[in-house]
Amino acid sequence: MRVHTLGDGEPALVVVVGQHGDESCGERAMERLLADDDLQLTGAVTFVVANEHAAELERRFVDEDLNRAYPGDHEASSHEAGLASDLLDAVGDRVVLDLHSTVSTEEPFALYQRLTPRSRQLLERTGLDRAVDIRTEPGGLTNHVEGVAVECGRKGTEAAVDNAERIVRNVLAAYGVVADEAAVGDPTVFEVTERVDGAGYDFLGENFVVVPAGEAFARRGEEEFIADEPFYPVLMSTDGYDESVGFAAQLRGPLSAVDDDDE
Numbered sequence: 001m002r003v004h005t006l007g008d009g010e011p012a013l014v015v016v017v018g019q020h021g022d023e024s025c026g027e028r029a030m031e032r033l034l035a036d037d038d039l040q041l042t043g044a045v046t047f048v049v050a051n052e053h054a055a056e057l058e059r060r061f062v063d064e065d066l067n068r069a070y071p072g073d074h075e076a077s078s079h080e081a082g083l084a085s086d087l088l089d090a091v092g093d094r095v096v097l098d099l100h101s102t103v104s105t106e107e108p109f110a111l112y113q114r115l116t117p118r119s120r121q122l123l124e125r126t127g128l129d130r131a132v133d134i135r136t137e138p139g140g141l142t143n144h145v146e147g148v149a150v151e152c153g154r155k156g157t158e159a160a161v162d163n164a165e166r167i168v169r170n171v172l173a174a175y176g177v178v179a180d181e182a183a184v185g186d187p188t189v190f191e192v193t194e195r196v197d198g199a200g201y202d203f204l205g206e207n208f209v210v211v212p213a214g215e216a217f218a219r220r221g222e223e224e225f226i227a228d229e230p231f232y233p234v235l236m237s238t239d240g241y242d243e244s245v246g247f248a249a250q251l252r253g254p255l256s257a258v259d260d261d262d263e
């Protein structure tokens with residue numbers, strides 16, 4: 001794990017990049033910002049490069065998925081269990097923007113696991129138009145801190161790096177870390193209801209496009225997954241996960257119409 005701080009003062013915001021070692025878009029966007037001599041800093045931000053060891057290996061993880069390993073444990077033998085604990089210490093009580101990339105879709109979108117006033121504010125300040133409530137998945141960083149994850153685009157593409165840079169710049173401007181205009185939005189919320197488990201399936205639909213009841217959305221040879229009720233696929237793909245096709249979600253409407261969690 002590596003920490004960079006940009007600007008002076010006490011950063012209120014932490015940008016986490018590279019939780020998954022094979023998703024380099026966040027780190028590359030961070031490097032562009034750190035190298036930008038024209039950046040007009042009016043505040044401070046901390047960047048955390050999370051899983052450097054996995055990045056060296058160009059693998060998602062060393063022993064286990066870091067973003068399923070929180071809160072972590074220093075007594076455990078897994079690389080990611082110790083790292084998860086270190087990362088939570090490094091973040092402390094600050095708001096987190098956590099950058100990822102995906103094989104499932106090109107268009108960036110936000111994800112959250114807790115809806116608090118601070119995570120809502122960050123969702124608005126990404127400037128993105130879609131947000132996924134994925135609190136059904138255990139062990140994620142955004143389950144343990146107040147923050148938002150963003151899928152910046154397709155894994156390994158320059159477009160994902162460009163999107164990551166644009167999103168970070170927008171967030172930094174919106175938090176007053178850099179002097180610039182920021183887009184603040186009211187994203188449409190999709191709530192994950194279940195994970196669709198199964199290995200080796202071809203995904204037949206399109207993410208964020210409704211699958212009508214009775215329609216096949218995944219196939220393996222003669223076997224098909226048929227929608228019992230209409231749903232919106234999220235992070236569904238043919239080869240994104242080893243044991244899962246992805247997630248089924250329902251449309252909740254605009255974020256402004258969704259209440260904060262009960263604390």
Ligand SMILES: [Zn+2]
Binds near residue numbers: 019020023099100101
């Ligand atoms: Zn990821």
